[in-house]
Amino acid sequence: MSDNGQPIIELRDVWKRFGRLEVLRGLSLRLEPGHxxxxxxxxxxxxxxxxxxxxxxxxxxxGEVYFHGRRxxxxxxxxxxxxxxxFGFLFQGGALFDSLTVAENVAFPLVEHGRKPPAEIERIVEERLRMVGLDGLQARKPAQLSGGQKKRVALARAIALDPEVVxxxxxxxxxxxxxxxxxxxxxxxxxxxxxxxxxxxxxxxxxxxxxxxxxxxxxxxxxxxxxxxxxxxxxxxxxxxxxxxxxxxxxxxxxxxx
Ligand SMILES: Nc1ncnc2c1ncn2[C@@H]1O[C@H](COP(=O)(O)OP(=O)(O)OP(=O)(O)O)[C@@H](O)[C@H]1O
Ligand SMILES: [Mg+2]
Structure with missing residues (x-):
């Protein structure tokens, strides 16, 4: 597995129900880092x-859920x-904030989690948008984007904080x-x-x-x-x-x- 053999994520016999609906029925899983x-x-x-x-x-x-061996x-x-x-999370359906611009959407986790100065945030946003091939669309609103562009903006947002896991x-x-x-x-x-x-x-x-x-x-x-x-x-x-x-x-x- 990893250098020390530890999975990055581990599920042990996880069960989950919603009311009478049994959804997860004893799920066990070990995920290798970098895979x-x-x-x-x-x-x-x-x-x-x-x-x-x-x-x-x-x-x-x-059951139990572990990340780097911590429950x-x-x-x-x-x-x-x-x-x-x-973690970066690319939600099903994209889930961009419609009232925010592309740049504000990508900046959202940086503003929420970090204490980075605005100029640094702007630089990271630009870099992430370049990575997904959308540099230049910073000022657009989600309604002005195609489905594929929205997914890429959501991906740029998901990787804004340099996640270990996406x-x-x-x-x-x-x-x-x-x-x-x-x-x-x-x-x-x-x-x-x-x-x-x-x-x-x-x-x-x-x-x-x-x-x-x-x-x-x-x-x-x-x-x-x-x-x-x-x-x-x-x-x-x-x-x-x-x-x-x-x-x-x-x-x-x-x-x-x-
Ligand atoms: N918060 C919730 N409250 C109640 N039921 C839920 C909740 N979240 C999911 N479910 C139910 O749990 C089941 C599994 O949902 P889940 O969203 O994981 O399906 P999925 O495998 O992702 O399906 P899809 O491929 O359609 O996205 C579904 O029957 C769903 O209605
Ligand atoms: Mg689903």
């Missing part, structure tokens, strides 16, 4: 819920501030193949140049194969397949093939026949 792990699985299977546990936005009903699921909100600033929740959803590939390249670059540990939730298998060191298939709150991309390309397991090839089975189609 990109892709999480795939059907809609509603708990992928976003899993990501939120990694930064204490949700707390498990059972975080029992931390106070104040203690979590330090943990969260080491959580990408469906970074390519809604983008054409070329724009998707720009995001894939950015994910790869952040890993290669900044040694970012990445966790990518996606339905896009092209993206998964391109960025993953490891792929995890979630089904009904459990990990049902876990391994390098090669495993998923060649697996004959019907559960894996059903998701990876996007083929509905009898049970999936039964709803249509009613």
């Amino acid at each position: 990109t792990t892709v999480v795939i699985g059907e809609s509603g299977t708990g992928k976003s819920v899993l990501l939120k546990h990694l930064v204490g936005l949700l707390r498990p009903d059972g 975080i699921d029992t931390m106070s909100e104040i203690e979590l501030v330090d943990v969260r600033r080491r 959580l990408y929740d469906e970074p390519t959803t809604g983008l054409d193949p070329v724009r998707s590939d720009v995001i894939n390249e950015l994910i790869l670059r952040l890993k290669q140049r900044l040694n970012v540990t990445g966790i990518v939730v996606t339905h896009d298998m092209t993206s998964a194969y391109k960025v993953a060191d490891r792929i995890i298939l979630l089904h009904e709150g459990r990990i049902v397949a876990d391994g390098p991309p090669e495993l998923f390309r060649t697996s004959t397991d019907p559960q894996v093939r059903r998701f990876v090839d996007g083929r509905a089975d009898e049970k999936d189609l039964s709803a249509l026949n009613e």
Whole structure:
């Protein structure tokens, strides 16, 4: 694993329910620093819920969550501030602030978390926008951007604080193949140049194969397949093939026949 063999993130037997809905059912996972792990699985299977546990936005009903060997699921909100600033979170849907400009959106975590002077913030914002290929759009509002541009602004914001870990929740959803590939390249670059540990939730298998060191298939709150991309390309397991090839089975189609 890392130099000292410690995972950067670890989940031990994590359970989470909302009312009567059991979402995570005993999830255990160890993530290696500097690697990109892709999480795939059907809609509603708990992928976003899993990501939120990694930064204490949700707390498990059972089990434990560790970051660098420190237990975080029992931390106070104040203690979590330090943990969260080491993460970048690209939320599903982008979630830019509509009333703020591009520059203000990217600057937001810097203003919120740091005590950097305005000139320094401006420099970082410009640098991050350059990294995602959007320098020059500082003054625009989100409504004046395309879907792909919004995702890249959200990514620039997610990496504003030099995170060790970036959580990408469906970074390519809604983008054409070329724009998707720009995001894939950015994910790869952040890993290669900044040694970012990445966790990518996606339905896009092209993206998964391109960025993953490891792929995890979630089904009904459990990990049902876990391994390098090669495993998923060649697996004959019907559960894996059903998701990876996007083929509905009898049970999936039964709803249509009613
Ligand atoms: N805060 C919450 N309160 C109640 N139910 C929730 C909450 N967050 C998620 N859920 C439910 O938990 C289940 C898993 O949600 P989650 O958002 O993790 O799905 P997902 O795997 O990310 O799906 P998608 O691929 O559609 O984004 C869903 O049934 C969802 O409705
Ligand atoms: Mg989701």
